[in-house]
Amino acid sequence: MSLILDHVNYVYGDDTALAVHALKDVNLVIPDGQFIGLIGHTGSGKSTLVQHLNGLIKPTSGSIYFNGEDIHAEDFDKKKLRSKVGLVFQYPEHQLFEIDVFKDVCFGPKNLGLPRQEVELRAYAALKHVGLEDEYFYQSPFDLSGGQKRRVAIAGVLAMKPDILILDEPTAGLDPKGRDEILDQIAKLKEETGITVILVSHSMEDVAKYVERIIVMNKGSVLYDDVPKEVFKHRKKLEEVGLAAPQVTYIMEALREKGLPVANDVTTIEEAKQEILKVIKG
Numbered sequence: 001m002s003l004i005l006d007h008v009n010y011v012y013g014d015d016t017a018l019a020v021h022a023l024k025d026v027n028l029v030i031p032d033g034q035f036i037g038l039i040g041h042t043g044s045g046k047s048t049l050v051q052h053l054n055g056l057i058k059p060t061s062g063s064i065y066f067n068g069e070d071i072h073a074e075d076f077d078k079k080k081l082r083s084k085v086g087l088v089f090q091y092p093e094h095q096l097f098e099i100d101v102f103k104d105v106c107f108g109p110k111n112l113g114l115p116r117q118e119v120e121l122r123a124y125a126a127l128k129h130v131g132l133e134d135e136y137f138y139q140s141p142f143d144l145s146g147g148q149k150r151r152v153a154i155a156g157v158l159a160m161k162p163d164i165l166i167l168d169e170p171t172a173g174l175d176p177k178g179r180d181e182i183l184d185q186i187a188k189l190k191e192e193t194g195i196t197v198i199l200v201s202h203s204m205e206d207v208a209k210y211v212e213r214i215i216v217m218n219k220g221s222v223l224y225d226d227v228p229k230e231v232f233k234h235r236k237k238l239e240e241v242g243l244a245a246p247q248v249t250y251i252m253e254a255l256r257e258k259g260l261p262v263a264n265d266v267t268t269i270e271e272a273k274q275e276i277l278k279v280i281k282g
Helices: 047-054 078-084 101-111 116-129 145-157 176-193 204-209 235-240 247-257 269-281
Strands: 004-012 020-030 035-037 061-068 086-087 164-168 196-202 215-218 222-227
Touching: 004 047, 020 047, 020 196, 020 222, 035 204, 047 086, 047 164, 047 196, 061 269, 078 086, 086 196, 101 116, 101 145, 116 145, 116 204, 145 176, 145 204, 145 235, 176 196, 176 204, 196 204, 247 269
Parallel strands: 035 196, 035 215, 086 164, 164 196
Antiparallel strands: 004 020, 004 061, 215 222
16 A cells, blocks of 8 residues: 655745745655655755654645545545554654553554454554563553653554554653563564555665665755665765765774775664774785
8 A cells, every 4th residue: 555745845934935845746646565764954854754654744846645535535534544644743752642552552443443453452462562571451541651751652542453654753762671572673673564655854874774775855855765785875965965875884984084994885883893803814
């Protein structure tokens, strides 16, 4: 069930003196089963773009298709769309409200009108997918740690059984351990279910480690759309638009300048480790 964006434009405050062109002629195909990183500096259009993907915002011009259907056609079921294209906002734990974790995760599928048994099975499976232990199921979500709250919020979207999961800065505000745990769990979920994942992030290290495709936004337009190694070859241009390559890429570049024959396209710590070991053994 792919998503297609066809010449999508969006203008905040259209027809006013304060109009801001947030998206400019965006053309994208999001196929089934990809793990995609969406990056860009603040104000580049990332958040505006992801809110278009499940119909929260309607383009000023252009079209968006889900499974071949125009999502803004009069007879299109947007409620069904939002169960299939799940969006987890930044700091999603602020949306938790039920008296215990399990009830909170049940809320979404319950609103789909599903039988109680199906609702509870979905909630249980979703909580397991995000790695939350059973002992927390009947605690208040407000008694959990930041990372645990984030897992509950993600589980609430997963319980809707989406085909596409969009995560807007899912690790914002977490410590390094919590960040790694969340992203490892998402990667495991992707591997086990084949779900499409779109990860919005400011961390070049995270996108380099986890995703197979990177979309770079700049001033509302798509600047690059390619595999990570190809995108990070454009280090100078990325720096010009307020981004960068992963830190390990710069470290390996410095080693090359010192005369070590390491590769110049390293983007992850594991790749750097293998390159350095190869030089030592050589």
